[in-house]
Amino acid sequence: MSRAIINGLLIGCSLVALFPLLWMLSVSFMQPGEASSLPPPLLPRHATFDNYHELFIHAGMGRYLANSLMVSTAITLLALACNLMAGYAFAKLQFAGRERLFQVLIGGLVIPAQVAMLPLFLLLKYMGLVNSYAGVIVPATATIFGIFLVRQYARGIPDDLLEAARIDGAGEWRIFVQIVMPLLKPIMVTLAIFTFLAAWNDFMWPLIVLTGQEHYTLPIALASLSREHVQDSELMMAGSVVTVLPVLALFLALQRYYLQGLLLGSVKG
Structure with a gap:
């Protein structure tokens, strides 16, 4: 009962x-x-299907869908590369100031992201990256949370395994690629899902950086479309489905690896 x-x-x-x-x-x-x-x-x-026909034929939703897919995929791949290497270095490599530097990074987690938007925008403006995909992608290539997540998981890798590889003559890069990365696969999937979802759903930063309509991602395009069709609930719902369905399908397909990575990371950390 x-x-x-x-x-x-x-x-x-x-x-x-x-x-x-x-x-x-x-x-x-x-x-x-x-x-x-x-x-x-x-x-x-x-x-x-008239609402979807209107979205893709007249509103150009296909272009915005391709923009979101390209930006989110690029951010995910670059963030995986940077966060995996940085997290492994903080977990297993010895260098001067490692713990102090990591403490400074962890302190940065308490700073709201909105506080850094203005100086970051000015920096990208000086670099000529405003109104470009690089202006959205570059700031997201390394995150404090991603480094922390990988570090906590990588600390569970036995030091004896790495030392045995070094004694056999393997270099640090070969150890990372052939030994460490296969062991980090669960947390790689978890981090990839986190990063892709955050990049796909991000609205504020692309709205600030992307000034040209041809560069809009799906959330910005949907907000812009709502101003023109504020009374057309059916069209807005179709746009919401197009925005939500890809990431929902991705999460459902990979949720087993996602939960496995979170649980293993919490135990090993």
Whole structure:
């Protein structure tokens, strides 16, 4: 009886959490103005793909989708490379000031990101990276959280394994690529999902840096589109589906590795 009650409560909470997403999907297939009627319908009377046709043919949503995909993929790959190497160095390599430097980095976690936006924007302006994809990608290539996450996991790698490789004549780069990286695979997947989701959903920083409409990512394009079609709920819901569906599918496909990396990282840390 207790198991049935617990499972029933979990299913009920899941339905409550999923209802907005399911209704958003349903509204995206409704006729214009249908969602504004009272009471709001749960299902479309006559399902149509006209809203998606309007998005991709007339609103240019395909270009913005490609922009988001390119920017998020580039940020994810570069962030993985930088954070993995930095996290491993802080965990296993000995160099002067390692602990003090790591303490300074951890202190930076308490500083709100909004505080650094103005000086970062001015720096990118002097470098000529404003209104370019590089202006969005470069600041996200290394994050304090990513370095911390990799470091905590890499500390669980046995030192004897690394010393044995050094005695056999392996260089540090070969040790990192052939020994360390395979052991970091769970945390690599976790960090990749974190980074990709953050880059895909980021709205504030691309809005500040990207001034040309041809460079817009999906969140900015959707906000810009809402100003022109503020009453067209069905079109906005279709745009929201296009924005949410790729990252939702990615997370569902990789959630097992994501949770495994978090759990293993917490144990090893």
